[in-house]
Amino acid sequence: MSFTLAIVGRPxxxxxxxxxxxxxxxxxxxxxxxGVTRDLREGEARLGDLRFTVIDTAGLEEANDDSLQGRMRRLTERAVDIADFCLFMIDARAGVTSTDRMFAEILRKKSAHVLLAANKGEGRAADDGVMEAYELGLGEPLRLSAEHGEGMGDLLAELIPLVDDFESKNKVIEPEVDVTLEDDEDAEEVYVAPTKSKPLQIAVVGRPNAGKSTLINKILGEDRLLTGPEAGITRDAISLQMEWGETPVRIFDTAGMRKKAKVQEKLEKLSVGDGLRAVKFAEVVVVLLDAAIPFEQQDLRIADLAEREGRAVVVAVNKWDIEDEKQEKLKELKESFTRLLPQLRGAPLITVSAKTGRGLERLREAVLRAHEIWNRRVTTAQLNRWLTSMIEAHPPPAPGGRRIKLRYATQVKTRPPAFVVMCSLPEKLPTSYSRYLVNGLREDFDMPGTPIRLTMRSQSQANPYKDKKKSTPSRLRKHLGKPSYDGK
Incomplete structure (x- = not known):
């Protein structure tokens, strides 16, 4: 049985x-x-032979109001409530502070299993702080150095007896069921992608204060991520695994991405870099826009980034509940989308309200369809019949009087769909004709919105015997005056 460990303490x-x-x-x-960490981040941890879930929390602050620090504190206290064990960390070099004493008192009341760790404990400078930690009344402090890996063995030794006791109290006796190998195989065939082992990866990206965290909280059905009116609350790319409808998904909440020129602080650069990595790991990217100011320059850059990374893209317009002229606004949005993002032609545009939850079912259906198209494969026979009809409708150009011949096409990969067309003079085929073929693929094989990769490749027509010397049969050598193999 796995357990959960929450790491808490001052910033x-x-x-x-x-x-x-x-x-x-x-x-x-x-x-x-x-104060770098603000949200709860979960991860699969390993310490010796123990496998467990660890939760990284925001720094505990002395605030109980609705300020950002107060909301962060409530989120951390929620992690303490759901965790099986708590690791309370102090800074051994700074010593025990009044804030440490206050939170130690709170933890004694809220959690039955609290371990005390004096971090940054390497060197003599930490000796006094480690001794002061005894006064917190949480037992003997573990002297750790998280940066250098010191004290990990002591942490393991403290956890093992707690885990053994926890497992004995929470042991579940499962009924005996005869399961044959054939039953297992049949059960595995029931699962189709995405599955719990390979969930659908979704990244929600956009500018600051577009409502990304609020949207994910509404999908989850609980306030799992920190939200508020302040822009730029989210810093880490937080991933959460859940069931959306009946579909297993892993959804990434990313930091808001501002214009590159405005990103000056090191921390914001790290946050944006973390969000960009989430886009690369995702399969479907939901670009979230603010209905009041849609399709800003940064929105276009983010959508273009997702397309260049080869991800399926769904555009969602948030805060639709406060929009008055909905029909006129929707018509304007569709026109702007077609004009400003031609590379995403046909991608779904969904209006949602993260606050009320309206439009979330349509968003889920759009994400699933985008993922299905992203994985689509077309047979070579279908492609070549299609290619013939495209050439007949609009033949390729003839630069210098030489007609470019498109011989055959095949799909080489999916995720996203990638095609290769074998042709003569691929370097002289204009971009406009490649775009004509890509648009034809979208329309004829029902692949709207997904990135399509089309490569023109030359097929060599060279004579294979051009550079080979002709050999003379031995029976003709004497008539040609050439010596035989024995020299006669």
Whole structure:
């Protein structure tokens, strides 16, 4: 049985550094300035033989109001409630502060299993802080260095007895069922992509304050991500696995992406980089626009980035509930979409309200259809019948009087669909004709919106015997005056 460990503490005590060490990846953003982490981030951790879920939390602040710090604190307290164990971290070099004492008192009341860790414990400078940690009344502190990996063995030794006791109390006795190998095989055939082991990967991207976190919270049905009127609340690309309808998905909430010239701070650069990586890992990218100011220059750049990365794209217009002239606005949006993003011709444009949840079912259907088209494969026979009809309707040009011949086409990959056309003089085929073929693929094989990769490749027609010397049969050598093999 797996368990959940929440890492809590003041800002800048090293929670995200320890989280990254336990999961074995640099998933959480780490910086010297306090308050980098704001949302709850989960990861699959490994420590010795233990496998468990670890939660990285926002730094605990002395705020109980509706300010950003107050909302962050409530989110952290929620993580403490749902976790099986809590690891309370302090900064050994800074020593125990009044804030540490206050939160230690809260944790004693909220969680039955609290471990105390004095981080940044390498060197003599941390000795006094480690000794002060005893006064918190949470037992003997673990002396750790999350950055250098010191004390991980001690943490494992503390967790093992707690885990054994936890598993014995929560052991589930499963009924005995005879399962044959054939039953297993039949059960596996029921699952089709996406599955729980390979969920549909969705990234929600857009400018700051477009409502990305609010939208994902509404899909989840709970306030899992930090939201508010402030722009730029989300910093990490947080991934959440869930069932959307009956479809297993992993959805990524990303930081708002501003214009490159406005991104000056190191932390914002890290946040944007994290969001760009989420786009590369995703299969479907939902570009979220603000209905009040849609199709800003940055929106176009984000949508173009998703297309260049070869991802299926769905455009969603948020805050539709506050729009008065809906029909006129929708007509204007569709016209702007067609004119400003021709590379995404036919991609779905869905109006939603993250606040009320209206339009989310249409958004789900659009995402599933975009994913299906992204995985579509066309047979070579169908492609070549199509290519013949396209050439008859509009023959390729003849530069210099030499007609470019398109011989045959085949699909070489999916995700996104990629095609190769074998032809003569591919370097002289104009871009306009390639665009004509791509548009034909979209319309004739029902692939609207998805990125299509079309490559023109030369098929060599060279004589295979051109550079080979002709051999003379031995029976003719004596008539030609040439010596035989024995020299006679």
């Amino acid at each position: 800048n005590v090293g929670k995200s550094t320890l989280f990254n060490r336990l999961v074995g990846k640099r998933l959480a953003l780490v910086d010297d300035q306090p």
